[in-house]
Amino acid sequence: MSTKLKKCPYGEQCYRKNPIHFGEFSHPHLDKIYLNGLDPETNNYVIPDELFMSAELIEIQLKLLEKLFPKSGDITGSSSTSSKTKEVDKSRGSGRLDGG
Numbered sequence: 001m002s003t004k005l006k007k008c009p010y011g012e013q014c015y016r017k018n019p020i021h022f023g024e025f026s027h028p029h030l031d032k033i034y035l036n037g038l039d040p041e042t043n044n045y046v047i048p049d050e051l052f053m054s055a056e057l058i059e060i061q062l063k064l065l066e067k068l069f070p071k072s073g074d075i076t077g078s079s080s081t082s083s084k085t086k087e088v089d090k091s092r093g094s095g096r097l098d099g100g
């Protein structure tokens with residue numbers, strides 16, 4: 001699907017805000033939050049307790065991910081089910097031929 005990035009050596013301790021860095025290295029802890037999506041109640045990303053200390057930083061980093069790896073939100077695949085009713089013409093009587 002996509003190119004595999006090197007894991008960032010800093011991992012969860014990564015404090016960088018450089019988009020290029022996020023294009024070059026993967027941050028599984030951010031990916032996880034990013035893929036989880038927004039909390040429908042708060043409309044914010046759900047940051048796990050263990051990362052809550054750096055929640056502000058993570059939100060900034062998530063914004064970078066949004067720009068670098070935009071989710072395909074435009075899914076306009078409307079399944080239009082057009083039901084064609086075929087009318088069977090019964091009025092025509094078929095000529096029977098009894099061949100003996």
Ligand SMILES: [Zn+2]
Nearest residue numbers: 008010014025
């Ligand atoms: Zn990093």
